[in-house]
Amino acid sequence: MSNRLKHLAMIMDGNGRWAQDKGKKRIFGHKAGTEIIEDLAIYCAKDEDIKYLTLYAFSTENWNRPRLEIEFLMKLLDFYLQTKLKIYMKNNIKFNIIGDISRLSKSLQRRIQKTMDLTKNGTKLTLTLAVNYGGKDEITRAINKAIDIGEKIDENQFEKLLDTYDMPCVDLLIRTGGNCRISNFMLWQIAYAEFYFTDTLWPDFCVEELTTILDSYKLRHRRFGGL
DSSP states (O other): OOOOOOEEEEEOOOHHHHHHHTTOOHHHHHHHHHHHHHHHHHHHHHSSSOOEEEEEEEEGGGGGSOHHHHHHHHHHHHHHHHHHHHHHHHTTEEEEEESOGGGSOHHHHHHHHHHHHHTTTOOSEEEEEEEEEOHHHHHHHHHHHHHHHTSOOOHHHHHTTSTTTTSOOOSEEEEOSSOOOOOSOSTTTTTTOEEEEOOSOGGGOOHHHHHHHHHHHTTOOOOTTOO
């Protein structure tokens, strides 16, 4: 089977521990963690194969974190979108969001929509942030849409009801931070994905390590249930 990597997904884990190791507050780690995203996006946009980069930014379970940390993360997202818009456009990158953003503030929803509108013609890479996203929640919302249709549907039709309806399934999922679990991320889309877990905390992750991981991915034999 082909080892072309069209869709790369990443669980960005380790921001809080990175900050604590340095004797700083967790929010310092979150801020540092946003700085690598630009480098990775530009790197992937230049790759001939990679067309989709999806990053797990805020899960449906993250609402259980302290209120001040949540408020900081939302402000950080708004600031990130403001400052990176020109970079997206310069590098022909399309910005996208998956998840239920109805719980976000109206101003942040407008910022997200504006960024999506202004970058919709990007052709080199679709950079997707998963915000207020959970795999179970996504599937549940899709099931409710299917119920409204009122007739039996197949897998292909069901995929069109997911947040990722216009994206291919994930080829490679990378998780930083040393934990070897999925954490409710893209449960449908990773059915035949290859996994790579690294101990590197997210703020320390870099293009050089990504290159090494991609080289190892190319050596894997993907069978998709066949021989």
